[in-house]
Amino acid sequence: MKINILTLFPEMFSGFKSESIIGKALEKNLLEINIVNIRDFCYDKHKQADDMPFGGGAGMVIKPEPLFRALETVKGKVIYTTPQGVKFNQKLAIELAQEEEITIIAGHYEGIDERVVESKVDLEVSIGDFVLTGGELPAMMMADCIARLVPGVIKKESYENDSFFNGLLDYPHYTRPAEYEGMKVPEVLLSGHHKNIETWRLKESLKRTYLRRRDLLVGRELSKEEKKLLAEIKRELGK
Numbered sequence: 001m002k003i004n005i006l007t008l009f010p011e012m013f014s015g016f017k018s019e020s021i022i023g024k025a026l027e028k029n030l031l032e033i034n035i036v037n038i039r040d041f042c043y044d045k046h047k048q049a050d051d052m053p054f055g056g057g058a059g060m061v062i063k064p065e066p067l068f069r070a071l072e073t074v075k076g077k078v079i080y081t082t083p084q085g086v087k088f089n090q091k092l093a094i095e096l097a098q099e100e101e102i103t104i105i106a107g108h109y110e111g112i113d114e115r116v117v118e119s120k121v122d123l124e125v126s127i128g129d130f131v132l133t134g135g136e137l138p139a140m141m142m143a144d145c146i147a148r149l150v151p152g153v154i155k156k157e158s159y160e161n162d163s164f165f166n167g168l169l170d171y172p173h174y175t176r177p178a179e180y181e182g183m184k185v186p187e188v189l190l191s192g193h194h195k196n197i198e199t200w201r202l203k204e205s206l207k208r209t210y211l212r213r214r215d216l217l218v219g220r221e222l223s224k225e226e227k228k229l230l231a232e233i234k235r236e237l238g239k
């Protein structure tokens with residue numbers, strides 16, 4: 001899979017590409033992340049990539065010419081990160097991870113010229129209802145979420161336990177030491193009894209989802225075991 005990211009600030013992506021899981025995946029050529037500097041496609045003397053908005057008002061808009069030219073050099077579905085987009089979520093990430101190639105335009109300032117959106121953008125996507133100085137962090141977040149779904153980037157077992165993979169929030173995690181400052185790891189996790197551990201984890205996921213994101217339970221098919229555990233949880237919570 002190849003992810004192109006069009007941006008005015010390519011340096012923002014150097015750490016993202018060199019560190020940790022994404023860095024290792026790129027080293028292993030499991031995927032490709034191609035950062036495209038929009039300014040490379042400004043052919044005027046001053047390399048002007050943005051300009052004042054027609055109709056007046058504050059802020060700057062990214063000019064159409066450099067974007068159209070940059071888009072000529074990439075392929076795949078074109079995503080534009082903007083507060084006006086559809087909400088990004090794990091389901092959309094899973095869909096996008098099936099693509100051979102995608103291109104993400106990181107908007108900046110007040111955004112990009114609408115003629116680019118109308119003629120080239122396939123999907124406007126927002127990572128949440130808040131405004132940032134640019135679309136680079138949303139582009140990085142989306143690329144990270146999509147990249148970790150590419151086979152080989154993380155162990156398959158890991159993402160199958162992803163919070164949003166089974167529709168529930170994740171269970172609590174512990175590692176050594178078994179006791180720290182008097183705080184103990186739940187006994188069941190030290191028991192080596194895999195069925196009990198699996199049940200404990202499912203119950204904790206259900207409890208967290210019930211308490212923090214009850215909306216995720218609405219319309220979710222509950223297995224017989226999940227129904228039993230949820231009834232236990234409600235009794236224990238006295239609700």
Ligand SMILES: COc1ccccc1CNc1ccc(C(N)=O)cn1
Binds near residue numbers: 083109110111128
């Ligand atoms: C006023 O900013 C813009 C206006 C239009 C486009 C891009 C920007 C750049 N900023 C962004 C981008 C995305 C998100 C998000 N929620 O995904 C938040 N801010």
